[in-house]
Amino acid sequence: EFVFDEVASFVETSSEMETEKEESRTVAERGKEDRKMLPIYAYRDELLKLVEENQVLVIVGETGSGKTTQIPQYLQEAGYTKRGKIGCTQPRRVAAMSVASRVAQELGVKLGHEVGYSIRFEDCTSEKTVIKYMTDGMLLRELLIEPKLDSYSVIIVDEAHERTVSTDILFGLVKDLAKFRPDLRLIISSATLEAKKFSEYFDSARIYMIPGRRYPVEKLFQKCPEPDRLETAVRTVFQIHQTEPLGDVLVFLTGQEEIETAETKLKERMNDLGSKSSEIIICPIYSNLPTELQAKVFDPAPKGSRKVVLATNIAETSLTIDGIRYVVDPGYCKINSYNPKTGMESLLETPISKASAEQRAGRSGRTGPGKCFRLYNVKDLEATTIPEVQRANLASVVLTLKSLGIDDVFNFDFMDHPPESSLLKALELLYALGALDGKGEITKLGERMVEFPVDPMLSKMIVGSEKYKCSAEIVTIAAMLSTGSSVFYRPSRNQQYLADNARMNFYTDKAGDHIALLRVYNSWKEMNYSSQWCYENYIQSKSMRRARDIREQLAGLLKKIGVELTSNADDLDAVKKAILAGFFPHAAKLQKDGSYRRVREPQMVYVHPSSGLFGESPKKWLVYHELVLTTKEYMRHITEMKPEWLVEIAPHYYKLKDIEETQPKKTQSRRSRSTRSPMAKVETNKKAKR
Ligand code: ADP
Ligand code: MG
Numbered sequence: 001e002f003v004f005d006e007v008a009s010f011v012e013t014s015s016e017m018e019t020e021k022e023e024s025r026t027v028a029e030r031g032k033e034d035r036k037m038l039p040i041y042a043y044r045d046e047l048l049k050l051v052e053e054n055q056v057l058v059i060v061g062e063t064g065s066g067k068t069t070q071i072p073q074y075l076q077e078a079g080y081t082k083r084g085k086i087g088c089t090q091p092r093r094v095a096a097m098s099v100a101s102r103v104a105q106e107l108g109v110k111l112g113h114e115v116g117y118s119i120r121f122e123d124c125t126s127e128k129t130v131i132k133y134m135t136d137g138m139l140l141r142e143l144l145i146e147p148k149l150d151s152y153s154v155i156i157v158d159e160a161h162e163r164t165v166s167t168d169i170l171f172g173l174v175k176d177l178a179k180f181r182p183d184l185r186l187i188i189s190s191a192t193l194e195a196k197k198f199s200e201y202f203d204s205a206r207i208y209m210i211p212g213r214r215y216p217v218e219k220l221f222q223k224c225p226e227p228d229r230l231e232t233a234v235r236t237v238f239q240i241h242q243t244e245p246l247g248d249v250l251v252f253l254t255g256q257e258e259i260e261t262a263e264t265k266l267k268e269r270m271n272d273l274g275s276k277s278s279e280i281i282i283c284p285i286y287s288n289l290p291t292e293l294q295a296k297v298f299d300p301a302p303k304g305s306r307k308v309v310l311a312t313n314i315a316e317t318s319l320t321i322d323g324i325r326y327v328v329d330p331g332y333c334k335i336n337s338y339n340p341k342t343g344m345e346s347l348l349e350t351p352i353s354k355a356s357a358e359q360r361a362g363r364s365g366r367t368g369p370g371k372c373f374r375l376y377n378v379k380d381l382e383a384t385t386i387p388e389v390q391r392a393n394l395a396s397v398v399l400t401l402k403s404l405g406i407d408d409v410f411n412f413d414f415m416d417h418p419p420e421s422s423l424l425k426a427l428e429l430l431y432a433l434g435a436l437d438g439k440g441e442i443t444k445l446g447e448r449m450v451e452f453p454v455d456p457m458l459s460k461m462i463v464g465s466e467k468y469k470c471s472a473e474i475v476t477i478a479a480m481l482s483t484g485s486s487v488f489y490r491p492s493r494n495q496q497y498l499a500d501n502a503r504m505n506f507y508t509d510k511a512g513d514h515i516a517l518l519r520v521y522n523s524w525k526e527m528n529y530s531s532q533w534c535y536e537n538y539i540q541s542k543s544m545r546r547a548r549d550i551r552e553q554l555a556g557l558l559k560k561i562g563v564e565l566t567s568n569a570d571d572l573d574a575v576k577k578a579i580l581a582g583f584f585p586h587a588a589k590l591q592k593d594g595s596y597r598r599v600r601e602p603q604m605v606y607v608h609p610s611s612g613l614f615g616e617s618p619k620k621w622l623v624y625h626e627l628v629l630t631t632k633e634y635m636r637h638i639t640e641m642k643p644e645w646l647v648e649i650a651p652h653y654y655k656l657k658d659i660e661e662t663q664p665k666k667t668q669s670r671r672s673r674s675t676r677s678p679m680a681k682v683e684t685n686k687k688a689k690r
Contacts (some may be wrong), residue, residue, distance in 0.1 A: 062212025
């Protein structure tokens with residue numbers, strides 16, 4: 001049962017309400033004159049003038065007003081691309097791809113020619129490219145190669161309100177860069193009113209607000225929120241479908257898993273409804289959705305039918321899908337969380353902020369009056385989300401900063417400072433991995449690790465494989481771990497046991513998930529990369545093709561740092577040791593009660609149900625790839641190892657005592673002090689000198 005939100009119904013009536021509705025047209029029909037329909041068009045000349053006059057400009061505008069797709073085109077029309085590329089960063093890969101493809105379409109050019117995008121493991125640009133969309137993380141990587149970004153005339157840091165770690169680091173770097181590049185133009189673009197904060201940070205930069213169009217949005221909320229969010233969301237979609245006039249529905253879910261479950265549920269219910277069901281078209285959109293399906297979400301629903309978009313946070317501000325009139329908002333999203341004390345990092349499902357709730361609701365009122373169904377009470381929400389830099393593992397960015405020659409990371413010009421403990425933990429990990437020396441300076445090994453666009457532990461594993469002569473195996477494993485989705489296909493219903501049996505074929509010696517992933521890849525390769533083979537073995541061929549792509553790139557980077565691909569396929573111990581070379585901090589030991597404990601930390605961790613070792617007779621010692629927190633801390637991707645390897649591979653980190661059978665408590669605390677890195681001291685000294 002939904003009731004009106006007493007607090008805020010009809011609050012967002014904009015000053016210039018427009019009543020005439022835009023007819024829905026096909027994407028192909030949307031062309032040049034379509035660009036003129038966007039709210040930003042009226043301010044084109046004013047905007048260009050401001051860019052000319054101000055080196056740094058903060059732009060705020062309603063989502064969907066045309067900031068991301070139009071500003072780079074205006075700048076190109078004004079001649080900026082004669083001096084250099086226009087770079088526009090996005091926090092999300094899908095947004096970078098999708099927006100680039102849209103702009104290429106508007107300009108009538110082939111994607112990857114004049115307009116292109118660059119995301120991790122995928123570079124769709126060429127010599128010709130003058131408008132380049134990219135993830136914020138990719139621009140950080142470009143800075144490593146081109147510290148002054150000489151090939152750019154304008155940098156747009158878009159979606160600045162998202163405040164990802166990479167965006168925050170970019171802020172500091174481009175702010176500094178602007179001093180050395182007076183010709184460079186910087187645009188910070190945001191959907192929300194944090195503008196003042198951005199402006200202050202960029203030395204009182206000029207703020208420009210693009211007036212938006214917004215129609216009133218009726219907000220309804222559930223009197224008694226129900227525990228099963230997903231079920232309620234699905235039911236609400238059907239309630240809308242059966243009682244509300246035509247218009248598309250946008251449902252906000254937390255990730256691929258929820259989206260797939262919701263899709264199945266919706267389809268089941270549609271079947272139960274019979275003929276009426278044809279009127280609903282389900283379109284999922286999330287970051288790992290195959291590219292060819294991503295575009296589908298923008299196709300208008302055929303006449304008489306209703307599109308139901310199942311989206312992650314990506315549809316909150318990054319992507320605008322036209323035609324949405326109803327929003328179903330369960331009020332949750334997934335965020336990174338990191339505990340600097342323990343070094344534990346996990347993805348958490350958390351309630352969204354009030355600011356997000358407003359953004360989400362606003363998505364229904366873009367082209368006409370809308371309705372937002374909230375499955376929670378907005379009063380229970382926090383005002384804003386904490387910037388990611390304050391709740392993330394910073395190892396990767398600290399290494400990047402060190403590689404850029406920024407030695408004193410504590411004194412970096414952060415817009416919001418991360419906790420000191422996070423920075424220290426990052427420095428300590430990098431020291432333990434050998435990427436930094438005792439003085440906190442980047443080592444040769446560290447410089448080699450930076451070449452790889454992956455987390456430091458993974459890059460250490462890759463670089464470390466040289467020593468164990470198994471680089472061919474290790475790049476395969478690294479690639480398989482980086483596909484972003486499981487390679488094992490698990491049908492939702494009665495064929496599950498067949499899929500599980502097929503999967504166990506790769507676990508013949510029960511060595512672990514890393515080794516199984518290696519076997520999957522090698523078997524697929526032996527079958528000439530056949531999709532038929534994938535189908536027969538319940539393997540996702542799309543993930544496999546992505547793994548092959550990634551593998552090729554990682555192998556190329558290895559070559560670049562002078563490491564030949566060598567195979568040591570018969571020596572699994574060598575492969576496991578190479579994994580440990582990067583992941584030794586992720587060692588866990590079996591406890592009497594069947595749980596595991598991290599070797600140098602007191603937390604309990606458990607085998608993830610998705611592991612091929614789950615439910616098998618437990619191994620005494622494991623190394624895990626990552627932790628996922630749901631009901632407990634689960635280790636995902638685990639492999640058996642020998643404890644003596646820990647002291648062999650990381651003698652500076654583990655002492656014999658760590659791997660002995662019984663550990664008297666007292667000595668443990670003394671020991672952990674003595675094996676602590678000198679980082680804390682070095683960095684505190686630096687601070688004292690300041
Ligand atoms: P903003 O950045 O201000 O939020 P955008 O430039 O992203 O706005 O969006 C402007 C318009 O372009 C919207 O109407 C949106 O629907 C459309 N658009 C953006 N990307 C695509 C795409 N890939 N396919 C179709 N339409 C798109
Ligand atoms: Mg945008």
